[in-house]
Amino acid sequence: MQTDIDPRDLIGHKAVDRNGDKIGTVDEVYLDDATGRPEWAAVRTGIFGRDAFVPLTTSEFSGDELRVPYDKSLVKDSPDFGVGQHLSPAQELQLYRYYG
Template sequence: MQTDIDPRSLIGRKAFDRDGVKIGTVDEVYLDDATGEPEWAAVRTGLFGRDAFVPLEPSRVEDDGLRIPYERALIREAPGFGVGRHLSPAQELRLYRHYGLELPSPEPPPAADGTAAGEAPSGGPAGTGD
């Protein structure tokens, strides 16, 4: 998604499928726990107000609406988890699979000396020794 968009500004925008058909209104935006970047949006669809979770990447803001590059039927069939709660890793995994998205690669854990994997410890380049 465009990184210059404030996630709060998405709330209340109309959401459209890949064909430009209105599917609902953005209710909430969910941020990635690790990066703080907007990752998912809950879109209120239909007469009964069911929320469908949609990925914000590769969605785009166009003409004051959110364009989601998936078919309406796929969006409506997305797993529902209710809004206002934190998405668990298992729920996110279900969403990634539903939309056929590649799973994000986790950041490598820091080494025992506090450096990131593949990074030289402070004080010298990697691979030097006595």
């Protein structure tokens, strides 16, 4: 992801999969504890959906969209940790393993 993007600018923007299909809307951005760089985005999927975490290091913010290099179904089936809380190292490891 571009390093000159303020992570707060991502919130409220549409997230799309590698085919351009809408996944949802960026709800929150999580920073790396050591570097302070944006590491994960929580994407709200659907009206009554949940937040799915996507890695920002492999994603691109272009125009007004966050493009993630995964299929929509993979993102929607990602581990669910809820939002508004700190991701533990174990949860991050689980997400990294999930996304390969």
